[in-house]
Amino acid sequence: MSDAFVSLQNLSLAYGKTVVVPDLNLDIRKGELIALLGPSGCGKTTTMRAIAGLMSLHGGSISIDGIDMSRTPANKRGIGLVFQSYALFPHLNAFENVAFGLRLKKLPKSEIASGVEAGLNTVGLSHLADRKPAEMSGGQQQRLSLARSLVMQPKVLLLDEPLSNLDARLRLEMRTELQRVQRDTGITMVFVTHDQSEALALADRIVLMKDGLIEQLGTPDDLYNRPETAFAADFFGFENIFNVSGSIITGPQGSAPINFKAVDGHLAWRPGAIKIGNGSHQGTVRGVAFAGEQREYVIDCQLGQIKASVSADEPAHEIGTSIAFDLPKAGALSILVT
Amino acid sequence: MTSTWTSRIIIGLTLTFLIGPFFIIIAAGLSAGDFLAFPPEGLTLKWYIKVFEVESFRDSFALSMFLAVFGTIAALMLGVPAAYALSRYKIPYGETIKTVVAAPIIVPGIIVGLALLRYLVVPLSFTITLALFLAHTALVLPYAVRVVSSSLNNLRSDMEEAAVLLGCSRIGAFFRVVLPNIQSGVLAAFILGFVTSFNQVPVSLFLSGPGVRTLPIDMLSYMEITYDPSVAALSALLAFMSVVIVFVAEKFLGFSRYV
Numbered sequence: 001m002s003d004a005f006v007s008l009q010n011l012s013l014a015y016g017k018t019v020v021v022p023d024l025n026l027d028i029r030k031g032e033l034i035a036l037l038g039p040s041g042c043g044k045t046t047t048m049r050a051i052a053g054l055m056s057l058h059g060g061s062i063s064i065d066g067i068d069m070s071r072t073p074a075n076k077r078g079i080g081l082v083f084q085s086y087a088l089f090p091h092l093n094a095f096e097n098v099a100f101g102l103r104l105k106k107l108p109k110s111e112i113a114s115g116v117e118a119g120l121n122t123v124g125l126s127h128l129a130d131r132k133p134a135e136m137s138g139g140q141q142q143r144l145s146l147a148r149s150l151v152m153q154p155k156v157l158l159l160d161e162p163l164s165n166l167d168a169r170l171r172l173e174m175r176t177e178l179q180r181v182q183r184d185t186g187i188t189m190v191f192v193t194h195d196q197s198e199a200l201a202l203a204d205r206i207v208l209m210k211d212g213l214i215e216q217l218g219t220p221d222d223l224y225n226r227p228e229t230a231f232a233a234d235f236f237g238f239e240n241i242f243n244v245s246g247s248i249i250t251g252p253q254g255s256a257p258i259n260f261k262a263v264d265g266h267l268a269w270r271p272g273a274i275k276i277g278n279g280s281h282q283g284t285v286r287g288v289a290f291a292g293e294q295r296e297y298v299i300d301c302q303l304g305q306i307k308a309s310v311s312a313d314e315p316a317h318e319i320g321t322s323i324a325f326d327l328p329k330a331g332a333l334s335i336l337v338t
Numbered sequence: 339m340t341s342t343w344t345s346r347i348i349i350g351l352t353l354t355f356l357i358g359p360f361f362i363i364i365a366a367g368l369s370a371g372d373f374l375a376f377p378p379e380g381l382t383l384k385w386y387i388k389v390f391e392v393e394s395f396r397d398s399f400a401l402s403m404f405l406a407v408f409g410t411i412a413a414l415m416l417g418v419p420a421a422y423a424l425s426r427y428k429i430p431y432g433e434t435i436k437t438v439v440a441a442p443i444i445v446p447g448i449i450v451g452l453a454l455l456r457y458l459v460v461p462l463s464f465t466i467t468l469a470l471f472l473a474h475t476a477l478v479l480p481y482a483v484r485v486v487s488s489s490l491n492n493l494r495s496d497m498e499e500a501a502v503l504l505g506c507s508r509i510g511a512f513f514r515v516v517l518p519n520i521q522s523g524v525l526a527a528f529i530l531g532f533v534t535s536f537n538q539v540p541v542s543l544f545l546s547g548p549g550v551r552t553l554p555i556d557m558l559s560y561m562e563i564t565y566d567p568s569v570a571a572l573s574a575l576l577a578f579m580s581v582v583i584v585f586v587a588e589k590f591l592g593f594s595r596y597v
């Protein structure tokens with residue numbers, strides 16, 4: 001409670017009678033870069049719109065810096081939102097897009113001009129001040145949208161899938177850019193993403209959401225190495241998940257013994273943790289894909305399908321050949337069922 | 339081969355029926371004889387000049403202009419907010435409202451005119467001019483709502499939310515970001531409304547009184563007395579005005595997108 005800057009308490013959100021976020025509790029610290037991560041449709045955008053004040057609460061409360069904002073109108077909250085679609089003003093050029101909010105504050109002309117210049121400079125768009133959004137690339141529009149929010153010096157900046165409309169190279173570039181802007185400005189940021197690698201790379205803490213509920217909250221290290229639920233494990237790359245009871249694991253097709261003792265619940269392996277070539281399990285290669293440094297196998301076995309990935313230096317196994325593999329104790333993630 | 343010829347003939351016929359009358363009117367207005375005639379009997383420009391000398395034409399032209407301009411402006415002042423509300427908010431019975439707003443397009447104008455005369459002008463002793471103004475506003479309103487709606491539907495609503503988050507009120511966002519982006523739709527609605535109102539006959543038929551007539555009605559009554567080619571000349575001038583307006587609108591606005 002003590003260091004919460006943004007605090008969501010028992011937040012519930014609904015469209016008409018359909019509740020999409022039943023009960024959300026979340027404390028965000030000042031200056032933190034937090035990621036809302038989850039599959040499409042889990043309520044990330046809805047939560048963000050509620051924080052911004054664009055949607056009324058079905059229940060619970062939102063407070064910022066200790067002040068209850070649940071009923072404060074969106075234009076009085078001092079929160080910035082970078083829309084997934086950028087939502088730039090098509091009739092205004094880059095300069096005027098960024099100046100929009102400053103003009104509403106009725107700042108003196110010189111202050112507006114210097115503010116806008118600094119804003120455009122931060123995102124590297126000074127040379128395009130006269131361009132209309134339609135004359136800019138996706139990445140430039142994205143940065144313009146960011147600048148437009150940043151110059152308002154919001155208490156919290158929300159970003160809805162800020163990188164998802166960009167191509168792969170630009171996405172990496174913007175990632176670093178976002179991180180730099182956050183370091184430079186120290187603004188508390190919440191960004192939405194459905195891409196775990198983006199969340200891992202950028203966030204101080206990750207909120208993993210599922211069906212409007214928090215599945216797990218923690219540092220990237222926590223979520224990547226110590227997912228606490230089968231859903232979280234699957235989301236962070238433990239693609240081989242089985243039920244375990246005693247020394248027997250059970251997959252969708254059937255059961256098999258393992259050669260170590262595990263706590264009852266789930267056992268999960270990343271594809272890279274599975275050894276192939278020898279071991280106590282037997283299967284048939286169903287698919288093989290070359291992925292540069294790795295070769296990725298799909299193997300049919302009595303448990304169901306297994307995904308394994310091994311160094312491409314190892315000799316390849318043809319589709320249809322039978323193969324031995326091992327589910328080693330090292331690299332096995334144990335998940336307790338609560 | 340055959341099908342190209344068939345389509346050429348069809349296009350030719352269509353154009354003849356659409357544009358042919360226009361040329362007949364221009365020619366008839368140039369006729370030197372004292373009566374409306376086609377083909378023209380000799381050529382003269384005197385009827386085109388006479389049009390500007392007939393006093394009742396000048397008065398009724400002024401009235402028609404007034405109705406077309408201010409009736410359309412009034413229709414837009416009602417229609418733009420209505421279209422905005424219909425497109426952005428879930429309004430109870432929104433669909434019904436749309437149908438009702440479109441009613442003047444469906445109901446024959448002559449009935450609207452009669453109804454206004456019977457229930458407004460006579461019992462409430464409205465002046466004819468006021469009744470005409472109301473009638474033309476109502477007549478143009480459906481076009482205003484429709485044309486503006488279609489340009490609003492092309493405008494993403496998250497822009498308005500962005501404006502609100504930057505400090506605008508909802509109404510402020512409408513004026514600062516919605517209106518500038520539907521400008522050409524509003525202008526297109528104005529032009530369509532203007533032309534519709536200006537050329538309107540049936541609604542205005544019942545709404546005329548001593549010295550108060552719209553131009554088309556005035557032309558009708560002029561023809562009952564005088565059958566000279568000046569009416570053809572005037573028609574040609576009016577048709578030319580409409581064509582120029584629509585042509586300019588198409589060139590600068592891409593007018594046909596909206597209608």
Ligand SMILES: Nc1ncnc2c1ncn2[C@@H]1O[C@H](COP(=O)(O)OP(=O)(O)O)[C@@H](O)[C@H]1O
Binds near residue numbers: 039040046
């Ligand atoms: N305007 C809306 N009306 C009704 N349901 C909606 C609306 N927007 C989103 N939803 C529903 O709410 C749920 C959460 O949506 P959203 O917050 O957009 O998810 P996310 O951003 O995580 O993909 C989804 O099931 C979606 O279908």
Ligand SMILES: [Mg+2]
Binds near residue numbers: 041044045046
């Ligand atoms: Mg979303």
